[in-house]
Amino acid sequence: xxxxxxxxxxxxxxxxxxxxxxxxxxxxxxxxxxxxxxxxxxxxxxxxxxxxxxxxxxxxxxxxxxxxxxxxxxxxxxxxxxxxxxxxxxxxxxxxxxxxxxxxxxxxxxxxxxxxxxxxxxxxxxxxxxxxxxxxxxxxxxxxxxxxxxxxxxxxxxxxxxxxxxxxxxxxxxxxxxxxxxxxxxxxxxxxxxxxxxxxxxxxxxxxxxxxxxxxxxxxxxxxxxxxxxxxxxxxxxxxxx
Amino acid sequence: xxxxxxxxxxxxxxxxxxxxxxxxxxxxxxxxxxxxxxxxxxxxxxxxxxxxxxxxxxxxxxxxxxxxxxxxxxxxxxxxxxxxxxxxxxxxxxxxxxxxxxxxxxxxxxxxxxxxxxxxxxxxxxxxxxxxxxxxxxxxxxxxxxxxxxxxxxxxxxxxxxxxxxxxxxxxxxxxxxxxxxxxxxxxxxxxxxxxxxxxxxxxxxxxxxxxxxxxxxxxxxxxxxxxxxxxxxxxxxxxxx
Numbered sequence: 167x168x169x170x171x172x173x174x175x176x177x178x179x180x181x182x183x184x185x186x187x188x189x190x191x192x193x194x195x196x197x198x199x200x201x202x203x204x205x206x207x208x209x210x211x212x213x214x215x216x217x218x219x220x221x222x223x224x225x226x227x228x229x230x231x232x233x234x235x236x237x238x239x240x241x242x243x244x245x246x247x248x249x250x251x252x253x254x255x256x257x258x259x260x261x262x263x264x265x266x267x268x269x270x271x272x273x274x275x276x277x278x279x280x281x282x283x284x285x286x287x288x289x290x291x292x293x294x295x296x297x298x299x300x301x302x303x304x305x306x307x308x309x310x311x312x313x314x315x316x317x318x319x320x321x322x323x324x325x326x327x328x329x330x331x332x333x334x335x336x337x338x339x340x341x342x343x344x345x346x347x348x349x350x351x352x353x354x355x356x357x358x359x360x361x362x363x364x365x366x367x368x369x370x371x372x373x374x375x376x377x378x379x380x381x382x383x384x385x386x387x388x389x390x391x392x393x394x395x396x397x398x399x400x401x402x403x404x405x406x407x408x
Numbered sequence: 409x410x411x412x413x414x415x416x417x418x419x420x421x422x423x424x425x426x427x428x429x430x431x432x433x434x435x436x437x438x439x440x441x442x443x444x445x446x447x448x449x450x451x452x453x454x455x456x457x458x459x460x461x462x463x464x465x466x467x468x469x470x471x472x473x474x475x476x477x478x479x480x481x482x483x484x485x486x487x488x489x490x491x492x493x494x495x496x497x498x499x500x501x502x503x504x505x506x507x508x509x510x511x512x513x514x515x516x517x518x519x520x521x522x523x524x525x526x527x528x529x530x531x532x533x534x535x536x537x538x539x540x541x542x543x544x545x546x547x548x549x550x551x552x553x554x555x556x557x558x559x560x561x562x563x564x565x566x567x568x569x570x571x572x573x574x575x576x577x578x579x580x581x582x583x584x585x586x587x588x589x590x591x592x593x594x595x596x597x598x599x600x601x602x603x604x605x606x607x608x609x610x611x612x613x614x615x616x617x618x619x620x621x622x623x624x625x626x627x628x629x630x631x632x633x634x635x636x637x638x639x640x641x642x643x644x645x646x647x648x649x650x
Contacts, residue, residue, distance in 0.1 A: 228625070235494060242484040252477060255494075259501070273637040338590060345584040352580065355594065356601070356637070383470070 176241050183233055183254045184309060190226045190261040191305035195298050197223070197268035198364060202294040205275040205357070216272035223265035230258040249381065253374045257308065260367040260374075264301065267360040274353045281350035289333045290354065293361050296326055300368040307375050316375035317384075319368065326365035327392035333358050334394040362392060418483045425475055425496045426551060432468045432503040433547035437540050439465070439510035440606060444536040447517040447599070458514035465507035472500040488623070495620045499550065502609040502616075506543065509602040516595045523592035531575045532596065535603045538568055542610040549617050558617035559626075561610065568607035569634035575600050576636040604634060 197216055204213035234255045237243060243251055300319050307316035337355050340347045376384045439458055446455035476497045479485060485493055542561050549558035579597050582589045618626045 231625075235490065238480060238494070239486055239490050244481055248477065248481050252480070252497075255497075256501075259498075270637055277637065338594065341583065341590045341594075342587040345587070348580060348583045348590065352583075352594075352597065353637075355597075359598070383473075 176237070176243065176247065179233065179237050179241070180247070180250055183230060183237070183251070186226055186230050186233070187254055187257055187261070188305060188309055190223055190230070190258060190265075191301060191308075193219075193223050193226070194261045194264040194268065195301045195305075197265055198271075198294055198298055198301070198361075201268045201271035201275060202291050204272055205278065206291060208275075208279045210276045210279050213272040213275040217269050220265050220269040223262055227258045227262040230254060234258075246378075246381070249378050253378045257371050257374050260370045264364045264367050267364050270360050271357050274357050278350055278353050281353075287333070287336075287354060289329060289336070290358060290361070293326060293329045293333070293358065296322070296329070297361050297365045297368065300326070300365055301371075304368050304371040304375060308371065308378075311375070311379050313376045313379035316372040316379075320372035320376075323365045323369045326362055330358050330362040330392050331394050418479070418485065418489065421475065421479050421483070422489070422492055425472060425479070425493070428468055428472050428475070429496055429499055429503070430547060430551055432465055432472070432500060432507075433543060433550075435461075435465050435468070436503045436506040436510065437543045437547075439507055440513075440536055440540055440543070440603075443510045443513035443517060444533050446514055447520065448533060450517075450521045452518045452521050455514040455517040459511050462507050462511040465504055469500045469504040472496060476500075488620075491620050491623065495616045499613050499616050502612045506606045506609050509606050512602050513599050516599050520592055520595050523595075529575070529578075529596060531571060531578070532600060532603070535568060535571045535575070535600065538564070538571070539603050539607045539610065542568070542607055543613075546610050546613040546617060550613065550620075553617070553621050555618045555621035558614040558621075562614035562618075565607045565611045568604055572600050572604040572634050573636050 197219060200212070200216045200219075203209070204216060234251050237251050238248075241247075300322060303319040304316055307313070307319065334355060337351045337358075341351045373384045439461060442454070442458050442461075445451070446458060476493050479493050480490075483489075542564060545561040546558055549555070549561065576597060579593045579600075583593045615626045
């Protein structure tokens with residue numbers, strides 16, 4: 167009877183944990199979507215509201231952390247129950263970071279209000295859309311304990327990386343064509359990088375779902391499509407900064 | 409007697425955990441230093457060796473994760489012992505990310521071999537030096553359980569952010585002065601951003617040391633000196649990408 171009660175309580179707490187993670191995921195996804203809308207609509211008030219709303223995700227991460235530590239301390243879970251708690255802890259960090267990146271995009275959207283021609287680049291909303299779907303899919307996979315679905319999303323992140331690489335090169339050319347594009351394009355580069363990093367965090371979550379279901383870490387390295395860090399820079403023979 | 413044995417074993421495992429974290433910290437710090445040397449010396453072979461060496465940090469993170477989960481499962485630690493294990497898990501993630509950023513800098517150093525005049529910007533090595541000291545200090549604070557020392561480092565990250573902001577603006581001006589600087593300066597911007605992010609991860613570790621010592625999370629928001637995401641971009645009236 168007492169045993170029953172304890173087991174029931176652990177399951178209740180686990181349900182609470184999963185629910186908090188799902189809520190964080192929903193918020194992170196919504197924040198990403200909103201930040202891109204603020205960017206494309208040149209709406210600084212909307213962007214400011216996104217910056218504010220990030221607090222809610224931070225609070226949820228804090229709640230997940232507290233709940234997880236309490237569960238470890240009081241319930242002393244084993245095997246798959248233990249994996250549930252550890253995975254939830256790690257997933258909450260990834261979702262918190264995704265929220266931070268959305269906030270950063272919103273802040274840059276405010277800076278870009280005065281740069282209408284550049285900020286409408288169609289690739290950024292498409293990249294964001296793709297990453298939003300990744301976040302949604304890995305979270306659904308988490309709730310359903312569906313490792314295959316998580317791995318399918320994990321694979322698709324390569325597409326995000328490829329989009330980022332092509333966008334990066336495109337932005338470089340705009341910057342070279344007209345120095346007035348340099349400021350806005352720099353922000354757009356960081357926005358694109360933020361979205362690409364969100365995709366990486368979604369793949370982290372996918373790997374945690376794999377770990378949760380299979381009981382061991384994924385033994386594969388993710389295919390990487392982002393090659394911008396090896397783009398060879400044009401030779402700079404003049405030294406403008408001497 | 410059996411009780412004694414169990415307690416001793418937990419302490420042994422904890423010592424192993426702390427040692428692995430200290431080793432990760434040492435490696436992360438060394439990788440940062442090396443990546444900046446590869447950059448300033450224009451040494452692509454050295455840079456390539458740094459990219460390879462990151463594997464060791466990843467392996468250590470994996471070891472820490474396995475050990476921590478085993479300790480949670482078999483030892484079922486409580487109170488401060490539990491905090492030790494949870495903090496070690498989180499610190500290892502931060503150090504792994506610092507290693508990733510060093511790898512990214514090394515890759516960009518390879519791309520920048522052909523751009524000697526820009527990559528010698530003196531601010532980057534200074535920023536890196538400062539962050540290296542932060543990493544060293546928070547790791548020493550971790551080993552010594554010295555929350556005050558951790559908090560002193562935590563405060564100093566503001567300086568890193570301020571250096572980043574000024575460097576960012578400086579790089580923008582070089583890009584505007586000569587389009588041939590755009591490629592190299594873009595890499596340098598991302599390198600500077602990587603160093604700034606490493607500083608953020610060092611402050612995360614500092615917060616975990618605080619949590620470890622005091623038993624509750626730090627109830628303060630870190631002063632932020634990075635304001636580059638709100639730098640208002642120059643108006644771009646021409647639309648080079650139409």
